[in-house]
Amino acid sequence: MGQSNPPFMTGVPELLVLRLLAEREMYGYELARRIRLVTDDVIRLGEGVIYPALHGLEAAGALKARRKTVNGRTRVYYRLTSKGRRRLERLLADWERVSTGVEAVLEEPAGA
Amino acid sequence: MGQSNPPFMTGVPELLVLRLLAEREMYGYELARRIRLVTDDVIRLGEGVIYPALHGLEAAGALKARRKTVNGRTRVYYRLTSKGRRRLERLLADWERVSTGVEAVLEEPAGA
DNA sequence: TTGTTATATATCGTGGTTCAAGGTATAATT
DNA sequence: AATTATACCTTGAACCACGATATATAACAA
Numbered sequence: 001m002g003q004s005n006p007p008f009m010t011g012v013p014e015l016l017v018l019r020l021l022a023e024r025e026m027y028g029y030e031l032a033r034r035i036r037l038v039t040d041d042v043i044r045l046g047e048g049v050i051y052p053a054l055h056g057l058e059a060a061g062a063l064k065a066r067r068k069t070v071n072g073r074t075r076v077y078y079r080l081t082s083k084g085r086r087r088l089e090r091l092l093a094d095w096e097r098v099s100t101g102v103e104a105v106l107e108e109p110a111g112a
Numbered sequence: 113m114g115q116s117n118p119p120f121m122t123g124v125p126e127l128l129v130l131r132l133l134a135e136r137e138m139y140g141y142e143l144a145r146r147i148r149l150v151t152d153d154v155i156r157l158g159e160g161v162i163y164p165a166l167h168g169l170e171a172a173g174a175l176k177a178r179r180k181t182v183n184g185r186t187r188v189y190y191r192l193t194s195k196g197r198r199r200l201e202r203l204l205a206d207w208e209r210v211s212t213g214v215e216a217v218l219e220e221p222a223g224a
Numbered sequence: 225t226t227g228t229t230a231t232a233t234a235t236c237g238t239g240g241t242t243c244a245a246g247g248t249a250t251a252a253t254t
Numbered sequence: 255a256a257t258t259a260t261a262c263c264t265t266g267a268a269c270c271a272c273g274a275t276a277t278a279t280a281a282c283a284a
Binding site: 116117118119120121122130139140141144159160163164168185186187198 | 260261262263264265272
Binding site: 098 | 119120121122123127128132135147150151152154155188202204207209210211212213214216217219
């Protein structure tokens with residue numbers, strides 16, 4: 001009974017989160033803001049995407065959380081684990097493969 | 113009572129189908145084969161994706177179907193309408209925007 | 225003081241895409 | 255005779271991503 005593979009274009013939010021956390025420790029709200037900023041508002045991941053992704057990644061052992069209070073507000077900082085780094089590599093390769101595939105079709109010059 | 117927007121990474125199968133049909137008239141089975149071939153087997157769209165996409169596109173007026181019997185087998189050839197061409201332009205622009213956004217995050221060099 | 229905006233976390237219900245699997249039928253190959 | 259390739263199609267479910275909602279503090283305006 002069918003377990004199906006994830007759709008081939010998914011996992012991008014996860015990829016973005018992991019990639020940013022590879023640079024430095026960040027917290028959820030910051031990640032959302034940063035993605036909006038860097039993509040010029042093209043990609044806007046809401047809290048309903050960011051937080052579940054973060055929690056899932058942490059549960060999978062790809063992230064480690066650290067609580068910190070700044071200005072009376074509690075932030076949860078996440079950093080990559082080695083497992084997370086490996087996962088990032090994999091997702092990076094997936095993205096490259098798939099986007100290259102899409103480009104191949106788009107540039108395809110009517111070959112027989 | 114939310115109707116939600118489609119996820120930001122979707123619509124790629126539709127894009128690929130429209131792009132190939134912009135070259136020339138093709139039928140469903142052929143499209144599936146062609147996408148597999150051009151992408152080096154990276155993207156494999158099954159019939160469960162191809163045919164519903166084709167039907168939806170036709171219902172939306174983006175494609176025009178034409179029945180043709182070859183070697184005793186019936187094929188349904190699809191060609192782009194002007195509406196389909198416009199839709200292709202839009203999806204093309206969407207893909208460019210989004211993939212550029214993803215790349216921006218991936219190449220992001222730790223800017224503050 | 226009251227209201228709104230920004231910061232910061234979290235969950236929930238649901239909607240829509242994509243998926244594998246199944247179903248029909250003819251032609252070609254083994 | 256059986257399997258593979260061609261060719262169409264539908265269905266049920268999985269899953270991600272979405273908007274909405276909730277809570278709480280700080281900053282700023284009116």
